[in-house]
Amino acid sequence: EMLWEEPDDLYWVGITKTLDEKFLIVEASSKETSECWFLDLTEPNSKLQCVATRRLKVEYDVEHRLGQWFIRTNLGGTPNMRLMVSPAKANSQDEWTDVVVAGGEKCFSGDKDRALSSVAAFQSHLVAQGREGGIPRVWFLLPSESSPEEMKDMTMLEFDEATHDVGVSSNYEFKTDSILVAYDSLITPLSHYEISLADPSQRTTIKVKNVPGYEKELYDCERITVTARDGETQIPVSLVYRKDVMKTYAESGKTLPTHLYGYGSYGSCIEDDFRSTRLALLNRGMVYVIAHIRGGGENGRHWYEEPSGAKYMCKKNTFNDFCDVASWLCHDKKLATPEQLSCEGRSAGGLLIGASINQRPELFKVAVLGVPFVDVVATMTDATIPLTATEWEEWGNPNEEKFHQYMVEYCPMLNIRDGAVYPSCLITGGLHDPRVQFWEPAKYAAKLRHHMGAESGKVCLKMDMAAGHFSASDRYKYLRELAFDYAFLLDQMGIADS
Template sequence: MQLFSLVLFLSILMLFAKSVFSFRPFFLARNLRRQRQGPSAAVTKVLFGTQRGGDLTPPPAERHEDRVIYAGVAPKGWPSDVPRQSEYSAHKLLDPPVAVPDPYGWLRDDSRTQQPVLDHLQQENDYTGNLTQHLEGLRQTLYDEMLSSIQETDYTLPRPKGKYYHYSRTFQGQSYASYCRAPRKHDSDKDHNNPLLHMDWDGSAEAPILPGEQVKLDVNELAKGKDYCAVGSVTTSPSDELLAYTVDFKGDEQCELYVKHLETGEIVDHDPSLQMYGRVLWGNDDHTIFYLKLDSTLRPYQVYRRTIGTATKEDDELLFEETDEMYWTSISKSLDGKYLFVETSSTETSEVHYLDLKDDNDSSTLQCVAKRRFKVLYDVEHRNEQWWITSNVKGTPNMRLFTAPAQPNCQDDWALVTDPTTEGTPLFDGGYARALHGVTAFAGHVVAQGREGGMPRVWLLTMDDINKVVKFDTLTFEEEAHDVGLTSHFEFDVDKIVVAYDSMITPLQYLELPLDNPTDESERTVLKDKLVPGYDKNLYNCERVMALSRDGTTEIPVNLVYRKDIMEQHVASSGGGEPVHCHLYGYGSYEACMEASFSATRLSLLNRGIVYAIAQIRGGGEMGRQWYEEPNGAKYLCKKNTFNDFVDVARYLIDTKKLTSPQKLTCEGRSAGGLLIGASINQAPELFKVAILGVPFVDVVCTMIDASIPLTTGEWEEWGNPNEEKFHEYMMEYSPMQNVKEGAIYPSCLLTGGLHDSRVAFWEPAKFAATLRHAQSPESGPVCLKMELSAGHFSASDRYKYYRELAFDYAFLLDQRGL
């Protein structure tokens, strides 16, 4: 199982995460392509209200100076079922409550139906469309460039499971993927006849990837007549006869469940009234499915067991319920198929229960591995009657690795896994040098993933017959800055694994390597390279530099990628270096890592002379959990370190490295990264020419005050609770909405949002746009808001529409910089 996925973190994956397996969770980055004769530029005009000759005056937003929201003890009339703080918080609430100005609070509409609000959003889209209508040609050029670097008809790496290989395909001219399978010949899987090594696909849409290919699910058919269609789980039953899949047709991350008979195509189970989280799992037979329900704030909190074909959802069996609003619930299965795991987690505390799926007694119940302990996180895998546990128990900076007997309430039996070469020394001691993120247990090996020296790492532990580690290997690669990770595996008893590898200049590749000799590079086999048409790696270079923070001691990693000729011109220019155009990206929350990974769409910026920089600022996990947690990371009352680091990186690029200048430096972030950009341009608006804030979390205080807003309660363990004295003033000092500088000259700003976004509500970017226009100097750049009216947090589900939106963002950026 993976540790609890933090709510806003997932948005960054739209630009950075790579899907390393064909069945991608619905919240992961989509494998975006489009057709040569895809949606025309007219689509953009329809979406964003472009009208030639339209008004170039920003839409007026009524400002109610007397409108406030109260922080602290519940004000009069507050709903009794909406908490003001967590049950176990020891901090004092503000009493009497304090009024926080909210002059644009009227833009909040939880129903998404109030006509004045919808009219205002449409006016914002019209204004943005009118102001940027001259960029239609550039947007089309960028769109075409992105397509030229994309293999539109493609497939994901086939992965074996049972009797089949499973993968997905995309086709030129189709907006969505098709999920496929092909029969597997077991007698040849583990030798040189492996079909993945001898594929003869001719690159056409008509030819199968593997012999006997069958289409399990064509998402293009699902999406017909829909404005939005995002698929979550796509998983076959144990007998391979049934397919379960979940679909979000709105963008609010509430899904419907379908179960289809693969031979007949008949839908054997579908209740449209049953709204659930996107993840579902099969039990040990074709009759049982496990799923998660959401509460009113869209928090997964109940686990149900459903018998396929049951008449109504009321017949489903409730297995687990988490009543504490701070905790999210997730489900997973051990790779050996023996156990269902139910994990309930806040960002600081977790508890894992398990259900024996091999037990023939259908009445088997959940049992707890170890009762929750305040600020103790742990995660569990199973192998050979042992739990493999990663945990920060006893307050270690990073996770340690333990084993324990596979039985309930085993917390007293946890034993550290030790180094086979140094008796008694833990392999993962929880210290600062090596950060462990999690493990995957196979029959004869355990694969661990984490970070060391600021870089992602994969380690392999070889086991003997008595569960003792006898060998410990670290995977190494030539490129200094790179990204690497274990792909998803479905089978427990394997002698080879597949890892995904890329860097800022090396496109994604899938490497198969033997578990018994993983470090021998001659034994590594490339199963699939990501084809990037027209890309010449020799034209580009990347480097990793360290920017010194304002505290004088903390070094902030920065990954740079650029065309070699641009940097050569910069170095050779008069005066020791003419400033170049530079685009700075950051995130810095939830321990999420911004990796040095490849992006084909980024080439449109690089080829225009832009140096692309990724700041690995505190609040992420690039340097281990200490980069995230207090007292030296960027959480709670240290959160300002995130924004200070980003500004310090900008100053480093300008003043120390002398790479760029304020007139040539732009910045970008999404979701919590949008908070980063909002806080950074408030702190130092003079450093940036353009700022892109995607679905930005900019109304931190007003949102975090109100637990009726989806996902707020669990976030109190990330930012703090502004209802409490301890955190209120600190959050007021950095929340972008409360800190726009009166009369300051701000960079040109493009803000985006989604009407159905359940993670960052649409009114946050709408309110921030109005606030910027109200306060900033007339000499500031324009403030544009682009609101997607048929999507949520993760932008368009249609891959072609997504590329149109990305081209829109890039065109705005280039135009505002005079490029």
């Protein structure tokens, strides 16, 4: 028996079960609109019913607790998601009410200051994940027994490091007094803590990832902001480095080789998490920099959505922000020179790198473009390619003139500068990639070689004949692939022997 079908190609469909195991939730969602249906698992003859019928550009998802839907939604066009509550019944949209903490203040109002990314409902508490101040956060909410929309208390988990990554780990018990939380930072390996819901100060370390040979005290990190070219927007930037390397820079002013990473699409966040593989660069005296540019979600949904984010007709903000950070590193901070600055991005991050080296080729010595989405106009025009139709709510539909013209203005394939001096480029692809078809990086490499100036760096195209979009699934092959990328980077930067 088929319970339900979604005929619209713009929508994805997913199935989950509420933590209390009372309801099956079917969610149909595009990038801008969603709709949830529920099946009562306690009633053998129950039928799928709709929580709230879809409304254009209204997103929502639901959790269940003690007869109430707890709803995460942008209803009303709020910049970020609100937390609302209603009775757990069909067609409940007219009864949605904001969840408030004692005193009447909304827990998550949807404003720009606090972003809500998920809610988990336990028997005694709600646990919310989101962002505040550009940093991932976790909150414990204690519901009132008398009023479902009121919380007695709302507590944010605190950690010693100013910049970090934290999130709720796998928790499968509805009736529990504690939950598992994962934490790491740019210099702290992944740790898991069991934290009491009633008293968040009570924490038990369950596991700390062992990184052989790693000495944390040798490294440091920081989070700063860089002013964008509009003179107002503050771009968060994270740096990680060896302390002795940065001390030498501070004392002598001698510039350092620097690697700049970015993504900036789909509202995805590049977190300040720990990667032992970065040590291969840090221990050679490099500074690793992450630019949390618009198009991502680091500062909430408004960092991604129109009119001030980097979606649709403001996508160029992504590339402008990245170039502004690169320029700041070289010309304001004077941490590096263009001869010492490399950059990297994958997939939509490859689009970022392609557009950035078209805009400011003189800023970079080396560029790494992993499975890069560089033929934007051609791909988005062809709806027979898998996933194209769903992407129209990210980039726009180029079959409409205004979107077509805007894409033409930033598409890396169409804006290679004839005779310009480009950095050395490593361009990778996978033969079985369903997201960025293999011909995109191949076509881009050929066109770049044809048009770039004679003084440009090398262009290396590496096509994996057995891989898809996410490279090798085997961890040892993944490390070999990453070693190749780093070998190219270090060689072209002239520090392979350092």
